[in-house]
Amino acid sequence: MRAAADSTIPLISAVGHETDTTLIDHAADRRAPTPTAAAEMAVPVRLDLLTWLRTQDGYMTRAIEQAVRQRGQRLGDLSRALPRPDSLLDTPRQRLDRLVLQLGPALRHATQHRRGQLDRLSANLTPALDRAVAAKRLALGRASAGLTPARLDTTLRSRHERLAMIASRLDPLRLSDRHAAARARLTDLAARFDRGRAAETRRRHERLASLVRLHDTLGYEATLRRGYAVVRDGDAVLTLKAQAETRPSVEIEFADGRLAVTPTGAGPRGPARRTPQKPPPPDQGSLF
Structure with a gap:
């Protein structure tokens, strides 16, 4: 009774015959008059299940057919509301035809306009080029007229005077003074270099000695x-x-x-311990 009451699994009681009533019938979830009836309650009849499945399949088939039929009808209604493809292309086709007809005259007009602009520019360009060539020819004539022997002699004389002035500045005494000053500066730089080199060498020697001492300290x-x-x-x-x-x-x-x-193994071992021998059992003698 307690196990039946505490069970979490649905329980069918089928003890005795249909007219008998037991205590477990009150604790069970369902009472069957006989064990066969309990088995029929727990496991449905296969034919009933097949009948139920066929019924549900019929319901589902009719629902799908009705949904497809409704969708087809809706699609037909929408297709009738759409315009024809030819009517959609009529307006763009007409506009394209008009543009094709207008293209030839437009090209001819643009060509004539560009040709007129080119003629005007060429008419203005020819006098300007003639004036530029005449100005350059006049400047060249003036420059060639100025290249006379007297002018060349004057230019050559001025260049000779400038060369003599530069040569007068190259005085040997002044060059000797500059050489002496440069030598003194070189001597001073050499002395400073020697002092710096000696100081750097001394610093490097001290650093090396410090590293040697550190090596000796850290070495084995x-x-x-x-x-x-x-x-x-x-x-x-x-x-x-x-x-x-x-x-x-x-x-x-x-x-x-x-x-x-030469390794000789571990140190000398002490004398081996002797295992004490057990005394022989006492002789009981013969009973015969």
């Missing part, structure tokens, strides 16, 4: 001088006792040199 040689040693096997450094035990010979580096040794 300083550690060796404090009493430590380095165990080597050729170029390899051994840091574990197990590594040294597997080598036939190793080399120990001290602060003053290296020493070759």
Whole structure:
């Protein structure tokens, strides 16, 4: 009764015959008169299910056909409301025909207009070119008239005077003074360079000495001088006792040199402990 009442699964009671009533009938969700009736309640009849499915399929088919028929009717109504394709193209076709007819006269008019502009510009350009050529020819004639032998002699004489003036400025004494001043400046620069080079060399030497001291402090040689040693096997450094035990010979580096040794394993072991022997069992003697 309690299990039936606490069950979360729907429960059908089918105990006894149709006229019998048990306590579980009051706790169950559904009462069946017989077990066969309970099975029919729990599992519907296959024919009933097929009939229900066919009914639902008929409903769905009729609904789809009606929806398609309504959509087709709506589409037909909308298509009748649309204009014909020919009527849509009539107006653009007429406008294109008018433009084609107007294109020929428009091109001829534009060509005539451009030709008139070109004629006017060419008529104005010819006198201007003639005047420019005449002005250039007049300027050239004036320049050629000015190139006389007397004018050339005057120009050559002025150039000679200018050259003599420049040569007079090149006095040997003045050049010697400039040379001496330049030499003094060069000597001063050389002395300053030597002082700077010496100071830089001294600074570099001090820096190098500081780095050498730092290297000596951080190097393992300083550690060796404090009493430590380095165990080597050729170029390899051994840091574990197990590594040294597997080598036939190793080399120990001290602060003053290296020493070759042969590992002998662990230190001497103490005497092996003897296992105490158990005393023999007492002899009970023979009973016969």
